[in-house]
Amino acid sequence: MTVSMFGFGRLSAEGKAGIASGVVFFSMLISRTLISERVDKNTRASLFRVQFVLFINSLLLLGSLYIWKRVVRRLCGARGAPSVPQRCWRLLVLLFLTLVHGSYLCMFFLVDTEPHWLSLLSFSCLGIYVILLFFLFLFGCLTRLRRLLSRNRGGEDAVAGGSVSHIVLAMILTAILAVYGLVNAAQPxxxxxxxxxxxxxxxxxxxxxxxxxxxxxxxxxxxxxxxxxxxxxxxxxxxxxxxxxxxxxxxxxxxxxxxxxxxxxxxxxxxxxxxxxxxxxxxxxxxxxxxxxxxxxxxxxxxxxxxxxxxxxxxxxxxxxxxxxxxxxxxxxxxxxxxxxxxxxxxxxxxxxxxxxxxxxxxxxxxxxxxxxxxxxxxxxxxxxxxxxxxxxxxxxxxxxxxxxxxxxxxxxxxxxxxxxxxxxxxxxxxxxxxxxxxxx
CATH class of the missing domain: 3.60.21.10 (Metallo-dependent phosphatases)
Known part of the structure; x- marks a missing residue:
């Protein structure tokens, strides 16, 4: 009853994720203000890490929901039972986003003399995520702008078709830049x-x-x-x-x-x-x-x-x-x-x-x-x-x-x-x- 009173239950998934990230961020600020220097530094460090991982993942969740809506729902369609290729695509995207959200956990649990393969994979996925999110958002803004400028139904259909091609283009550009970035960073x-x-x-x-x-x-x-x-x-x-x-x-x-x-x-x-x-x-x-x-x-x-x-x-x-x-x-x-x-x-x-x-x-x-x-x-x-x-x-x-x-x-x-x-x-x-x-x- 209280949830519905404040309208929290009617918020979109992105809205809930945004509120969660805000709550974690302000808890970080409050803890920095209230915790005394007399508190053991290892305890404070542990608290900081937990807050940091929660904050990062709540922010990542906003982007993950955005990516899912476009590269899964928009490309695969939201109606009807998904085909086998569509199910495989959904599973692949879900695995990708899981690795992204686990990247900062690797920083706390998989640090050794040489990088662990899972750390390299997770943080590489995080880099792909950042680039893809940028292009999806950029092309999404361009699509909305075209829709505002369109004045007839035929133009709207063209815009709808163009949005799918923009998603594909965003994925191609992301792949090219990600490969370049990985090779460039590996150089002396x-x-x-x-x-x-x-x-x-x-x-x-x-x-x-x-x-x-x-x-x-x-x-x-x-x-x-x-x-x-x-x-x-x-x-x-x-x-x-x-x-x-x-x-x-x-x-x-x-x-x-x-x-x-x-x-x-x-x-x-x-x-x-x-x-x-x-x-x-x-x-x-x-x-x-x-x-x-x-x-x-x-x-x-x-x-x-x-x-x-x-x-x-x-x-x-x-x-x-x-x-x-x-x-x-x-x-x-x-x-x-x-x-x-x-x-x-x-x-x-x-x-x-x-x-x-x-x-x-x-x-x-x-x-x-x-x-x-x-x-x-x-x-x-x-x-x-x-x-x-x-x-x-x-x-x-x-x-x-x-x-x-x-x-x-x-x-x-x-x-x-x-x-x-x-x-x-x-x-x-x-x-x-x-x-x-x-x-x-």
Missing amino acids: PRVIEVEIPVEKLPESLNGLRLVLLSDIHLGPTVGRSKLQRIVTMVNELNPDVVVIVGDLTDSQVSRLRSAAEPLGQMKARLGSYFATGNHDYYTADVEGWFELLQSMGIQALHNSHAKVFRPEQTQDWICLAGIDDLEARMLRYPGHGMDVEKALSGCSAESPIILLAHQPHAAKQALQQRPDISLVLSGHTHAGQLFPLTILAFLMNPFFCGLYRVSEHTMVYVTPGTGHYGIPMRIASHSEITNIILKRA
Whole structure:
């Protein structure tokens, strides 16, 4: 009676799924506000994962219902008993959508040294799902527009016939882009060389080679073999410094210790450094990763800095600083949170400052606080990674990809990332190892 009173029972399936996603989203916000930092971080991490999976799957359900109505009901017809081919098609689509909804569960249960085949299959299906949903929605809008413009019955029949052909076209385009994306993401990262002028750079450090890595995302679809290839390519560049600007991992050290071992082979004459990204905090094991990286000779910059200098010229140095990711404070991760002033405390006004800030929004905020920073290195955007998400990434970030001059004295470089997150595809972007050469301005 109460359900019918509020009209919930009369809502469409899409409406119910939308309400469910809204409820889960607001529960995430409320829990972040009410849960005290005194609560065990593993408990908070478990709660976050459950909420995250529920939220993602409630959103996916909206798209799944949309896809089902078009690629099953529209193509097979809603009347009469389905034929054997139609039943097989329905079963295939149902299996596809089941794999899509199980993708993020793989992130929590199927993480090992190398990616599990089911993880690769599920996340590949998720990539196909995103592309297909985009084209179905786009062509659906075009069909509705044509229907509004049509003024006679014959035109309406043509539109109805065209909608089926649009669905078929959407599936063909999705297949082509998915194959391209899978092949593209499987290629080794491109080595991009970038010369960046830096004011106040000492003569002894002119030409310093700094290799930038970001967004490797060790986890369900990136394992030891891919990391080994990255480390080998880095060592071939013979760098002075290597920096990893966040999102190294998507799971705990206990699951990925073996996968991360190639990091211990990385060679940089003047040191290797790491600053956190948002996904590193999602693991709820940042301290564990700090300890592992330290044992491999990689220094974690936790709102701190290091002096980079050549042994023969100790008086000439660069202040290389790293800040915690923006989301550390939102997640109420104990002892963590972006603090630019703390990170730069002790940096000399006569020395150039290079800041590692995972998110471009963090880079923007840091430069508002300290306009004397010479160069900010960021990642996070993946250059969109997967079309049409490219559009969202471009619109939502102050710096999207590549080199930006912010002021006369400051530049920002955003890498598209060295790996990929979850979906093993890259469309309209490429994985990158950035070989930065610092030059005197």
